[in-house]
Amino acid sequence: MRRGPAGSCRAAARAPLQLGQRERRRACLARPAPAAAIRAGGGRAASGRSRRMGPVWGALLWGCGAALLCLLLQGAGEQPRGLLLLLPLAALAGALVEIARRPLRLLRLPEDVGYYPARTLRGSRHPGQQLPPVYPNGWFRLLDSEQLRPGDVRHVAALGEHFAVFRGLDGKAYVVDAYCPHLGANLAVGGQVVGRSCIECPFHGWQFNGEDGKCTRIPYAETVPECAKIKVWPSCEVAGIVAVWYHCDGIDPTWQIPELEKVSSQKWVFRGVTEHFVNAHIEEVPENAADTAHLSFLHKPSFLSGADLRCINSKLWSFFKHSWQAEWQPEPKPNTHCSVLNVKHSVTIFGRHFSLLALSVSARQVGPGLVFLTFKHAFLGQGVMVHSITPVEPLQQQVTHRIYYQRHIPAVFPKFLLWAESIQFERDIMVWNNKRFAAKPLLVKEDGPIQKHRRWFSQFYSENSPRLTSHKKTLDW
Ligand code: FES
Ligand SMILES: [Fe+2]
Numbered sequence: 470m471r472r473g474p475a476g477s478c479r480a481a482a483r484a485p486l487q488l489g490q491r492e493r494r495r496a497c498l499a500r501p502a503p504a505a506a507i508r509a510g511g512g513r514a515a516s517g518r519s520r521r522m523g524p525v526w527g528a529l530l531w532g533c534g535a536a537l538l539c540l541l542l543q544g545a546g547e548q549p550r551g552l553l554l555l556l557p558l559a560a561l562a563g564a565l566v567e568i569a570r571r572p573l574r575l576l577r578l579p580e581d582v583g584y585y586p587a588r589t590l591r592g593s594r595h596p597g598q599q600l601p602p603v604y605p606n607g608w609f610r611l612l613d614s615e616q617l618r619p620g621d622v623r624h625v626a627a628l629g630e631h632f633a634v635f636r637g638l639d640g641k642a643y644v645v646d647a648y649c650p651h652l653g654a655n656l657a658v659g660g661q662v663v664g665r666s667c668i669e670c671p672f673h674g675w676q677f678n679g680e681d682g683k684c685t686r687i688p689y690a691e692t693v694p695e696c697a698k699i700k701v702w703p704s705c706e707v708a709g710i711v712a713v714w715y716h717c718d719g720i721d722p723t724w725q726i727p728e729l730e731k732v733s734s735q736k737w738v739f740r741g742v743t744e745h746f747v748n749a750h751i752e753e754v755p756e757n758a759a760d761t762a763h764l765s766f767l768h769k770p771s772f773l774s775g776a777d778l779r780c781i782n783s784k785l786w787s788f789f790k791h792s793w794q795a796e797w798q799p800e801p802k803p804n805t806h807c808s809v810l811n812v813k814h815s816v817t818i819f820g821r822h823f824s825l826l827a828l829s830v831s832a833r834q835v836g837p838g839l840v841f842l843t844f845k846h847a848f849l850g851q852g853v854m855v856h857s858i859t860p861v862e863p864l865q866q867q868v869t870h871r872i873y874y875q876r877h878i879p880a881v882f883p884k885f886l887l888w889a890e891s892i893q894f895e896r897d898i899m900v901w902n903n904k905r906f907a908a909k910p911l912l913v914k915e916d917g918p919i920q921k922h923r924r925w926f927s928q929f930y931s932e933n934s935p936r937l938t939s940h941k942k943t944l945d946w
Contacts, residue, residue, distance in 0.1 A: 569879070569880060569881050572739055572740050572880070572884070573740065573742070573884040573887055573888060574741065574742055574743075575741070575743040575891055576742075576743070576744045577743075577744060577745045577746065577895075579865065582746075582776065582895050582899070583747075583776075583899035583901070583902040583903070584748075584899075584902055584903070594905070595905045596864060596905055596937070597905035597906030597908065598908055599908035600750055600906050600908070600936070600937050601752055601927070601930060602930045602934030602935055603751065603860060603864065603935055603936065603937050604715065604717065604751075604860055604863075604934060605751065605752075605836075605837040605838075605929035605930055605934065606715060606716040606837075606930070606934070607714070607715065607836035607837045608713070608714055608715075608722070609627065609628060609712060609715055609837075609838040609857070609858075609859045609860075610712050610838065610857035610859050610869060611625045611627065611632060611644065611710075611711050611712065611859070612634055612710070613710055613711070613742065613871070614642070614709045614710060614711060615709070617634060617635070617711060619636050619637070619640060619662075620636065620638065621635060622634070622656070622657050622661070622662060622668065623635070623657060624658060625657075626861065627859050627861050627867070628715045628859070628860055629863075629935055630715070631646070631647035631648060631655070632645070632646070632647055633645050633646070633656040633668065634704075634711060635660075635662050637662060637679060638665050638666075641666065641679075642704060642706050642711045643666060643668070643701070643704065644701070644711070644713050645668065645677065645679060645699050645700060645701050645702065646699055646700040646702075649670045650697065650698065650699055651670065651672070651673060652672060652673070654672035654673075656668055656670055656699075659671030663676055666680050673687075673688070674686075674689075675687050675688075675697070677698075677699045679701065681701060682698045682700060683698055684697035684698060703722050705725070705726060707726045707727075707728060707729065708729045708732050708841075708853075708855045708871065708873070709732070709855070709871055709873075710857060712726060712838075712839070712857075716931075717931055717933045718931060718933055723806075724836070726836075726839060727835065727841075729841065729853060729855075729873070731853070731873070732853065732873045735876070736875065737851075737852055737873040737875055738873060738874065738876045739871065740872045740873065740880050740883035740884055740887070741872050741883065741884050741887045742870065742871045742872075742887075743869065743870045743890075743891045743894075744868070744869045745867075745868045745869075745891075745894065745898060746865060746867055747865070747866040747868055747898050748901065749864060749866065749904070750864055751837065751838075751858060751866055752837075752906075752923070752926055753901050753904075753906065754858050754866060754868065754897075754901070755837065755840070755858070756919060756922050756923070756926070757897060758810040758832060758834065758840075758922070759797045759917050759918045759919050759922035760916070760917050760919055761793075761795040761797065764793035764812075765792070767896050767897070768791055768793065768896065769790055769791055769792070769793075770782055770783075770786065770787075770790065771786040771789035771790060771791065772791070772892040772893055773786045774786040775892060776892050776893075776895030776896050778896060778899050781896065788818060788819045789816065789817075789818050790817050791814060791815075791816055792814070792816070792817060793812060793814055794812070794813040795810060795811065795917075796811050797810045797917065797918055797922065805928065806836050806929075807834060807835050808922075809833050809834070810830075810831075810834070811829075811831050811832075812829070812830040812832065813828075813830075814829075815827040815828075828844055828845070828846055828886075829844070830842055830843065830844055831843045837858075838857060838858050838859060839855070839857055840857075841854075841855055842855075842856060849878060849882050850874065850878040850882075851874075852872060852873055852874030852875060852878075852883055852886075853872070853873050854870050854871065854873075854886075854887070854890070855869075855870070855871045856869070856870050863935075863937045864937070868894075870887060870890065870891070872884075872886065872887045874886075
């Protein structure tokens with residue numbers, strides 16, 4: 470069998486662990502750059518730093534081109550002083566073009582957003598009583614597709630499981646249990662992709678097929694026992710994410726993630742991604758859709774006033790307000806695992822309607838872990854934001870938003886949308902990170918269909934769904 474590109478040490482170094490990435494980011498953020506750095510361009514893997522150099526390289530290229538032109542003209546006896554003045558301008562223009570063109574990447578660490586005072590409150594906080602199970606059944610994002618090149622292996626800890634996610638040389642992403650059935654080594658720590666769809670354990674070299682989990686080779690044994698198998702998790706790749714199907718009873722997928730035709734046909738192109746961590750029960754996040762009353766309070770002050778709840782009502786930005794009209798409802802059979810929130814968003818400036826930021830959004834929740842938000846703007850086109858939520862701990866959620874937008878619309882507009890949305894989302898995070906789950910909330914009829922949402926969401930729990938039983942002993946909550 471042919472060895473994949475990850476068969477070299479260099480390739481292994483290019484395939485850091487999921488946790489390694491976070492540590493890498495932490496190291497980056499420890500430098501003088503602001504903790505809430507907005508990253509323009511680049512992957513979230515090892516290549517991130519060099520790609521962040523993009524605007525600088527763009528500027529240098531423009532500068533070198535202009536310098537070369539000056540030299541040529543000087544050689545020809547011309548006076549290039551005017552051009553010399555243009556040189557820094559050309560370099561600046563190059564940098565700006567690069568910044569505007571590249572996808573936005575805004576990646577927050579768990580402690581970056583929404584704690585007050587800082588992270589110290591986490592230990593003493595009350596999570597609430599009668600919490601629903603912590604891992605619902607459904608499809609969940611594990612990685613973004615660009616984080617997994619052919620031959621890459623990644624370790625992902627989520628949903629109380631440890632996954633080894635790898636991409637075979639056939640280009641397909643596979644998800645298997647991280648722990649080898651032989652003696653328990655972690656396949657994602659030094660494991661290598663072998664051939665089209667196999668992964669090799671770093672400990673004794675057993676090889677497993679990502680299609681069916683069967684062991685295909687034991688380098689020192691004459692025969693491979695029939696029972697030598699690794700667990701294969703149902704997985705798929707849609708809209709730039711690698712997703713896994715989780716069911717506490719091991720039941721196969723009962724529904725699929727819908728294909729986004731505009732994205733797969735490249736009519737809508739990738740314009741950016743954000744990543745956040747939420748310290749709350751998973752159900753708190755989708756419940757936000759049914760809690761329509763909070764929109765006109767928490768999300769009314771201008772996004773320009775930021776995400777810190779202590780400052781959002783600052784007088785400075787009081788001339789700018791968002792207004793929302795929203796309605797949430799579950800979908801009928803056969804899509805009972807879906808629900809839709811229709812939102813009309815508009816902006817008032819000094820009390821007058823400002824149509825440039827008026828948007829219609831249809832947020833279709835597909836199962837417990839994914840939402841597709843389709844945007845329509847009167848003259849700035851259409852796009853979709855893919856929202857994913859994955860429990861990485863019982864009460865910690867990793868949330869990503871990926872935006873795809875019509876190719877002909879300048880990238881600045883969808884990037885601006887994603888950025889503005891992230892500020893509003895961070896306000897929610899500051900609430901979630903400091904609240905407790907209210908099993909019996911005190912509601913008024915204008916609160917929105919919160920209880921209806923809870924009944925709808927309960928379909929994703931089964932009798933054996935894991936519960937949080939001893940959080941005080943086991944969690945840094
Ligand atoms: S532990 Fe994996 S091959 Fe031995
Ligand atoms: Fe919200």
